[in-house]
Amino acid sequence: MSQYDELKRLAEAQPVKEWSRDGGRQPSMPGRELMFYVEGPEGVSDYEDWGFTRSAASYIAAADPAAILALIAENERNQRMVLSACMSMGAIGESLGLDMDSDGDEMLGMVAELKAERDQLRAEIAGLRTGYEAYERVNAELKAENEALVSALNEILQVTPMGVEAFGIAALVLGELSAAAMGKGEQ
Secondary structure (H helix, E strand, C coil): CCCCHHHHHHHHHCCCCCCEECCCECCCCCCCCCEECEEECCEECCCCCCCECHHHHHHHHHCCHHHHHHHHHHHHHHHHHHHHHHHHHHHHHHHCCCCCCCCCHHHHHHHHHHHHHHHHHHHHHHHHHHHHHHHHHHHHHHHHHHHHHHHHHHHHHHHCCCCCHHHHHHHHHHHHHHHHHHHCCCC
């Protein structure tokens, strides 16, 4: 039986789950300050016709059975989450070959090392990504230049008669450019 079982049983047994505090009443004895009453399962509280101070009545009304049951439910959820986290940590520790009976310094040290290694890998990936992006830009620029050269050589071939030496040079360069582009697996 947990420490909350009796409190839970009593809260569940209450017919009215939400209590409230009234706006305050003048006590029957003159000269006393306003007294506040809690409206709950048995009607309105009345402690020898005195009631409670504002803060006491507010506290009692706030600690109604609905609030108590909600707190117990939240506590039970938190206990399950902590148990799950502990089990996960145990599984992680065992998979890393750690002594789970130690005080956890070894696991914390390994986690710190893994984080540092992860950060190093992220930095390396960022560097590789930057290098690859630069490569892609240069490749695109070279491809554009190649296409411009091919276009210019085609124009030269169209306006130059076949017997002229410039025609032969333009045809040779055009062939070299085409072979180089095909050899690189033109993308």
